[in-house]
Amino acid sequence: MELFKQEDFKIFDIEGFNERMAAILTRIRPKLTSIGEALAPKLSVLVDCPLYVHVARHARRTVNPPEDTWAAFGGNPRGYKKDVHFKFAISRRCIRLLFEAGPEYYAKPQWLHSWYAQFREVVGDLRAISDKLHTRRLTDS
Numbered sequence: 001m002e003l004f005k006q007e008d009f010k011i012f013d014i015e016g017f018n019e020r021m022a023a024i025l026t027r028i029r030p031k032l033t034s035i036g037e038a039l040a041p042k043l044s045v046l047v048d049c050p051l052y053v054h055v056a057r058h059a060r061r062t063v064n065p066p067e068d069t070w071a072a073f074g075g076n077p078r079g080y081k082k083d084v085h086f087k088f089a090i091s092r093r094c095i096r097l098l099f100e101a102g103p104e105y106y107a108k109p110q111w112l113h114s115w116y117a118q119f120r121e122v123v124g125d126l127r128a129i130s131d132k133l134h135t136r137r138l139t140d141s
Contacts, residue, residue, distance in 0.1 A: 001034045001035060001038045008027060008031070024066070040052065043086055051073040051086070069090060070087045071088045072086065072100075085100055087100055
């Protein structure tokens, strides 16, 4: 698995749609695919269901180059937008791991109701993960 390097972030400074898309296709997309294939089994274990990797193609774009790109992890092998999903994204400034219930998600009202009902438990889990990552970063320095 090849990880991102400092120069990969500079791809998002490239002017011009065709030029930036070519750099994303040749330098970023292969890394997202590799990272996605490594992360999918680990995320699948965490959520107790198989997750499939979908690397962004930006197929509808024709003029404005993307400000970021990503590998999404969803429970449907045919696509990810209609379900809640994880995203591993890279942009000019950072790498992000996101959890998304996007506009296409069919059960967003029910999901939000359930989310609010379990909010305290989720916040505790997120704090524990954050503390663990912070501690690891400090000890690795």
